[in-house]
Structure formats: C-alpha cells, structure tokens
Amino acid sequence: MHILCPQKSLSHSISIVQKSVSLKTTLPILKGIYLEAQDQSLKLIGTDLEIGIENLIEADIIQEGAVVVDARLFSEIIRKLPDEQIELKLQDNQQLLIKCTNTEFNILCYSAADFPDLPVIEEDEVHHLSQELFRDMIRQTVFATSQEDSRPILTGVLMEIDEDSLTMVALDGYRVALRKGKIDATGHHKVVVPAKTLNEVSRIMNADEETPISITLRDNHGLFTLGNTRLISRLLEGEFINYHQILPKEYKSKVKVKTRGLLNSIERASLLAKEGKYNLVKFSITDEKLVITSNSELGKVYEELAIQLEGADLEIAFNSKYLIDVLKVVDEDEVYLEFTSAISPGIIKPVNHDNHVYLVLPVRLPNS
Amino acid sequence: MHILCPQKSLSHSISIVQKSVSLKTTLPILKGIYLEAQDQSLKLIGTDLEIGIENLIEADIIQEGAVVVDARLFSEIIRKLPDEQIELKLQDNQQLLIKCTNTEFNILCYSAADFPDLPVIEEDEVHHLSQELFRDMIRQTVFATSQEDSRPILTGVLMEIDEDSLTMVALDGYRVALRKGKIDATGHHKVVVPAKTLNEVSRIMNADEETPISITLRDNHGLFTLGNTRLISRLLEGEFINYHQILPKEYKSKVKVKTRGLLNSIERASLLAKEGKYNLVKFSITDEKLVITSNSELGKVYEELAIQLEGADLEIAFNSKYLIDVLKVVDEDEVYLEFTSAISPGIIKPVNHDNHVYLVLPVRLPNS
Numbered sequence: 001m002h003i004l005c006p007q008k009s010l011s012h013s014i015s016i017v018q019k020s021v022s023l024k025t026t027l028p029i030l031k032g033i034y035l036e037a038q039d040q041s042l043k044l045i046g047t048d049l050e051i052g053i054e055n056l057i058e059a060d061i062i063q064e065g066a067v068v069v070d071a072r073l074f075s076e077i078i079r080k081l082p083d084e085q086i087e088l089k090l091q092d093n094q095q096l097l098i099k100c101t102n103t104e105f106n107i108l109c110y111s112a113a114d115f116p117d118l119p120v121i122e123e124d125e126v127h128h129l130s131q132e133l134f135r136d137m138i139r140q141t142v143f144a145t146s147q148e149d150s151r152p153i154l155t156g157v158l159m160e161i162d163e164d165s166l167t168m169v170a171l172d173g174y175r176v177a178l179r180k181g182k183i184d185a186t187g188h189h190k191v192v193v194p195a196k197t198l199n200e201v202s203r204i205m206n207a208d209e210e211t212p213i214s215i216t217l218r219d220n221h222g223l224f225t226l227g228n229t230r231l232i233s234r235l236l237e238g239e240f241i242n243y244h245q246i247l248p249k250e251y252k253s254k255v256k257v258k259t260r261g262l263l264n265s266i267e268r269a270s271l272l273a274k275e276g277k278y279n280l281v282k283f284s285i286t287d288e289k290l291v292i293t294s295n296s297e298l299g300k301v302y303e304e305l306a307i308q309l310e311g312a313d314l315e316i317a318f319n320s321k322y323l324i325d326v327l328k329v330v331d332e333d334e335v336y337l338e339f340t341s342a343i344s345p346g347i348i349k350p351v352n353h354d355n356h357v358y359l360v361l362p363v364r365l366p367n368s
Numbered sequence: 369m370h371i372l373c374p375q376k377s378l379s380h381s382i383s384i385v386q387k388s389v390s391l392k393t394t395l396p397i398l399k400g401i402y403l404e405a406q407d408q409s410l411k412l413i414g415t416d417l418e419i420g421i422e423n424l425i426e427a428d429i430i431q432e433g434a435v436v437v438d439a440r441l442f443s444e445i446i447r448k449l450p451d452e453q454i455e456l457k458l459q460d461n462q463q464l465l466i467k468c469t470n471t472e473f474n475i476l477c478y479s480a481a482d483f484p485d486l487p488v489i490e491e492d493e494v495h496h497l498s499q500e501l502f503r504d505m506i507r508q509t510v511f512a513t514s515q516e517d518s519r520p521i522l523t524g525v526l527m528e529i530d531e532d533s534l535t536m537v538a539l540d541g542y543r544v545a546l547r548k549g550k551i552d553a554t555g556h557h558k559v560v561v562p563a564k565t566l567n568e569v570s571r572i573m574n575a576d577e578e579t580p581i582s583i584t585l586r587d588n589h590g591l592f593t594l595g596n597t598r599l600i601s602r603l604l605e606g607e608f609i610n611y612h613q614i615l616p617k618e619y620k621s622k623v624k625v626k627t628r629g630l631l632n633s634i635e636r637a638s639l640l641a642k643e644g645k646y647n648l649v650k651f652s653i654t655d656e657k658l659v660i661t662s663n664s665e666l667g668k669v670y671e672e673l674a675i676q677l678e679g680a681d682l683e684i685a686f687n688s689k690y691l692i693d694v695l696k697v698v699d700e701d702e703v704y705l706e707f708t709s710a711i712s713p714g715i716i717k718p719v720n721h722d723n724h725v726y727l728v729l730p731v732r733l734p735n736s
Contacts, residue, residue: 105667268471300474
C-alpha cells in the first residue's frame with residue numbers, strides 16, 4: 001500500500017470510524033483501524049464486532065493494498081501533523097511509514113488479513129429519512145432504553161416501519177418514549193436497534209448536511225448510510241414488548257403547562273436529593289395551579305406553576321429523573337400532562353404534536 | 369438575617385468563593401459558605417483553612433445577621449433560580465428561607481459562630497500589579513512547582529520583590545522556571561506562595577478588568593485583593609533554594625528556533641511513549657538543522673527543524689514533558705536554546721525578552 005492524501009480529510013475520516021473501535025478487547029487487532037487503498041480512494045474501517053463504521057476518502061493511490069494500524073496512536077499522529085499532504089507507505093518490515101513535510105513516523109502494524117470482515121448487507125430495500133428528523137427521533141426515544149442487561153431487548157429501541165411511517169419506541173419498565181415520523185419507505189419492518197448504535201448514528205450525522213440518511217434493515221443487521229460513511233450494526237434478537245396495550249387511552253385530569261417552567265421547577269425540586277439518589281417530587285394539581293413539593297433531610301422546597309386544568313384535582317408523585325429526562329427532549333413550548341389516578345401512569349405529550357407520547361409510572365405514596 | 373439581592377450577582381459571588389470551600393473535610397462546617405448581611409452588603413466567605421476567599425455584593429438588608437449554608441446545595445439552588453430578586457431569611461428553626469418568584473426553599477444551615485475567622489492582614493504595605501501581567505507570571509512559572517510533598521517548599525512559587533521588580537521562581541529538581549516583571553512596590557519581600565493559591569488567584573482575575581491586583585505579603589500570610597474579592601492564603605515556611613547558583617552563566621551552543629514548530633515536533637515525537645510514561649526525545653544539533661528522534665516498541669519518529677546555530681554541534685536528550693511544559697507557556701514566536709554539554713542543563717528563553725528563563729535537566733544517554 002502506498003498513497004497520498006490531505007491531512008484534514010484523513011484526520012476527519014479517522015474521527016468518524018474511531019468511535020466503533022474497541023477500547024478494551026482481548027483481540028488486539030480490534031484496537032486497530034483497517035486501511036484499504038483501492039480505486040483512487042482510501043477506505044477506513046473500525047469495528048468492535050457489534051458495530052462497524054466504514055468511511056471512504058479520496059486519495060492518490062500509488063500502490064493498492066491494505067493494513068491495520070493501532071487506532072489511538074494513528075489518530076494522535078495524524079491529528080498532530082500539519083494541514084499538508086500525507087504519504088502512507090507499507091514497508092517490507094510490516095511497518096507503516098507516515099510522512100508529512102519534515103516529519104517521518106514508522107509504526108508497527110497488523111496484517112490486514114486478520115481483520116474481521118463486516119457483514120455484507122444486500123441493499124435491495126432502502127428507506128430514506130432526513131438527518132434532522134432521524135436525529136430528533138433518536139434523541140427523543142433513546143434516553144428511555146434500559147441500562148440494565150437483565151432484559152437485553154429493552155436496551156434497544158424498537159423501529160417499526162409501516163408504509164410511510166416510522167415509529168420508534170423505548171421503554172425500561174418505568175417509562176415509555178414513543179416518537180412517530182414520516183419516512184420514504186414501503187412495506188413493513190420491525191426491528192430492535194441497540195441504543196449504542198443509534199447514538200453512534202446520531203454522532204455521524206452532520207447538522208449542515210442536506211443528504212438524507214439511508215436505512216436498510218435485515219433480520220440480524222441494520223445498515224445506516226450517509227454520504228461516504230456506512231455504519232453496520234447487529235440488531236437485538238427477541239420480541240419487543242407490546243407497547244400499544246401499555247399506553248392508556250383515557251384520562252381523568254388533563255393539565256396544560258409550559259415545558260421549560262415545569263422542567264426548571266422539577267430540576268430545582270430534585271436538588272434536595274442526596275447525591276446518587278433520585279428525589280421524589282409531589283404534584284398537587286388543583287384548578288389553575290400545580291404545586292410541586294419535595295423534601296429530604298437537607299430541607300424542603302415548594303414550587304408553584306400556572307396551569308390549565310381540564311378534569312379532576314389530583315395528588316401524584318414521581319421520580320424526578322424520569323420527568324426531567326422527558327422534558328429535556330421535548331422541543332415544544334407547552335405540554336399536556338394526562339392522569340387517571342395517583343397510581344396509574346402519567347402521560348406527557350407536546351400540545352401541538354401527536355407524534356410524541358411519553359409515559360411515566362408514578363411513585364405510590366404511603367397514603368395513596 | 370433577612371436580605372434581598374439579585375440572583376445574578378449572588379450566583380456570581382458564590383462561584384468566586386466556592387473554589388476555596390473544602391470538598392473533603394472532617395469539619396462539616398468547612399463545606400459551607402458563610403453569609404453575612406451588614407451595611408447594605410452581603411459578604412460571602414469560603415475557606416479550607418489554607419485559602420480563604422471573601423466576596424462582597426450589594427444587597428438590600430432588612431435585618432443584619434450571619435449564617436453558614438452547605439456550599440454545594442446553596443450554589444445549585446441559586447444557579448437554578450430565575451434571574452430575579454432573591455430573598456434570604458434566617459428562620460427561627462435555624463433554616464434558611466430562599467424565596468424567588470414562585471419558588472420557596474427551606475434549607476438546614478450551620479451557626480455562623482462556628483465558622484473559622486479568616487486571618488486579619490494589616491494592609492500597611494500594598495503592592496499593585498496589572499492583572500494581565502500577574503496572570504502571565506503565574507502561568508509561566510507555576511507549572512514547574514513540585515507535585516510531591518517530600519519537599520513542601522518546592523510545591524510553591526518564590527515571589528521576591530526588590531524595589532520595583534517582582535521575580536517569580538518555581539523548581540522541582542528537574543527544571544526551573546523564572547519570570548521577572550515590573551511591580552508598583554518598594555522595599556524587599558521574599559515569600560513562597562503555594563501553587564494552589566496562585567492558581568486560585570489566577571482564576572478570580574478577570575481578563576476584562578482594568579483594575580490592578582493588590583498584594584500584601586506578611587510573614588505567614590498573603591492577601592490578594594481585586595475589587596470586591598479578597599483571597600487570603602497561608603504561605604509556605606522554610607528557605608527556598610538559591611536559584612541563582614543553578615542557572616548557568618555560559619553556553620557552548622546557542623540555537624534559535626521557532627517556538628510553535630519546536631513544540632509541535634516534540635509533541636509528535638512524544639506520541640510514541642506508552643501511556644503514563646514520558647518519552648525520551650533526542651536532539652541532534654548541527655549547522656542549520658535540529659533533528660529530533662524518538663522510538664519505542666510502537667515505532668520510531670524523525671523530525672527535522674530549521675534553526676540558526678551559534679557554537680558547537682551537540683547531541684542531547686530530554687524528557688519531552690519538561691520541554692512541552694515550557695514551550696506551551698512561552699508566548700514569543702522564537703526561542704533560544706542554550707547548551708553546554710550533553711550532561712549539563714539546557715536553557716530556554718524567548719528571543720526578545722530577558723525576563724523569562726527556563727532550565728531543564730537533560731537525560732543522560734548510555735553513550736554520553
């Protein structure tokens with residue numbers, strides 16, 4: 001392998017694939033980035049066997065070939081080089097020469113033949129989605145995935161494609177996040193994508209890009225393509241929980257309240273929680289007024305918010321973390337809170353959109 | 369105590385004094401901020417018994433008094449309140465009421481009587497210095513203080529005032545940093561200020577401020593005053609090392625080189641060091657050329673820099689960290705490197721200023 005390419009594009013390409021490189025692994029080659037020079041371009045691949053990211057940049061290929069280099073060292077070297085042409089050349093002694101202006105590195109590398117192949121995904125059915133929408137949908141659901149491995153399926157987000165609609169759902173036993181969006185698709189697909197994968201996809205999306213993201217979903221793997229970058233991930237196996245029957249269809253109290261004001265009040269009320277513990281916040285809902293109280297050995301807090309109430313007065317308590325998580329991802333100015341009783345789930349949804357629904361289980365108080 | 373004051377100024381004041389509050393202490397009251405309402409102003413104090421910071425803000429005093437509140441909790445509450453008037457009122461039950469628009473907190477507090485007094489410093493001899501200069505002088509010396517407690521005096525920076533000149537010196541047995549500056553002072557003072565104190569002083573200085581910083585040095589304490597903020601610190605006891613006899617007066621090789629280019633080359637060369645180990649970099653100095661090489665089990669690197677050499681060719685090796693530390697704080701475009709032999713200290717100084725001098729011990733190579 002012998003190539004020339006600009007420092008800037010190589011450094012950018014490394015930053016894209018590096019996130020999927022294993023940091024801790026018993027297989028040393030997985031700490032590496034695979035470089036392949038072919039057809040006037042350089043392909044970079046990183047993988048931890050769960051997620052693989054591939055990025056292609058233009059390069060001047062003097063001799064085709066492939067090699068694997070330690071990701072940490074290679075990225076630090078390239079990042080510290082000046083913004084000039086870089087020469088990469090595989091030497092006979094299995095060292096890679098990295099040359100740029102007056103700097104010459106020779107670093108040890110691995111044989112390309114030992115690097116695992118990424119799964120081949122047949123792109124016969126590709127769905128397209130705007131980056132902005134997909135990033136929002138990820139942000140507005142992924143936080144509600146389970147952090148525990150006891151039920152692996154809940155560490156992922158359900159992606160359900162039905163005709164031109166994509167529904168994403170995450171739940172962890174205490175809350176549900178549901179977000180719908182329009183997609184350029186046909187047919188029906190139902191897969192569960194690991195939260196980590198969606199976070200990575202979100203990271204490689206670029207806010208300025210007009211290009212839609214392309215999604216291909218197979219039984220065991222998902223492929224997300226954006227420009228010169230391809231992210232291939234394993235999908236989670238198993239049946240997702242039937243979320244339709246969890247979401248209540250009716251309510252007895254419906255509160256309209258300013259999103260930001262509610263978030264600020266709950267955040268302040270949760271300050272009295274001791275570190276590491278999430279605080280209980282109590283809602284006391286009466287006509288035109290929501291009072292939030294909380295107390296601990298450190299003191300007590302009382303917050304009052306103006307609301308519009310439709311239906312019955314109510315007292316209900318929540319783990320503040322679950323409410324904060326939801327209110328942080330809602331972009332709309334106002335939300336509806338819907339309640340049935342102090343021991344039934346609460347629903348949060350934006351006032352002007354019916355494409356988000358959040359459910360949060362209350363905390364049962366001794367007297368309720 | 370009962371006062372009114374704006375959220376913004378209270379929040380800012382807390383951020384100033386909070387840094388001196390003890391995080392880990394067996395004396396719980398030291399985790400607190402002392403608040404004192406008197407004469408139309410609110411005084412905040414934080415201390416860890418080594419450093420005390422006092423800040424004064426304007427407030428509307430309804431009733432004078434003092435109290436101590438948990439620093440972490442109080443700062444988080446005030447920071448999360450809206451930018452409105454805040455009411456603080458000590459209740460009969462030794463709880464502090466914090467009220468702002470529709471929010472009311474009641475938090476437990478400590479008795480003001482239990483808070484330690486800051487030392488009283490007589491301000492009969494005050495020196496003045498521009499903030500910009502003092503911040504530069506701190507930055508350009510404090511990095512060379514010792515991190516080890518085996519010789520406590522070396523964990524501080526010598527501040528020597530002689531007529532209108534301030535000399536600051538730090539050394540740790542491997543390197544020396546010396547920086548001189550003009551000061552509005554008279555007489556002679558020689559004290560050693562803990563590195564931590566100078567870092568705190570640097571932090572409270574505000575780049576936009578025109579006000580000079582006032583310094584009062586007593587035998588055991590130093591007082592640094594800036595606007596409404598006073599920082600009082602213990603000084604280190606003992607005799608500082610006589611740095612005059614360490615700095616060589618002559619040299620056999622004098623190199624003129626671009627600061628940034630040299631820094632970049634050494635930083636790249638040090639990338640081959642394994643984590644946690646500082647890399648050895650070898651200098652090979654010949655007419656008009658400085659070659660820097662380094663190698664480890666990961667590979668090797670060769671860097672070439674254009675220089676102007678006056679005197680003899682030389683081969684010499686250094687711990688790259690010590691060179692990087694110096695080159696990062698030198699603001700001038702070019703530096704002189706002065707050497708006598710491969711086993712004598714190297715000197716680094718900016719080309720156009722004789723008010724900085726840095727000394728770095730070389731690493732003796734097997735063949736030197």
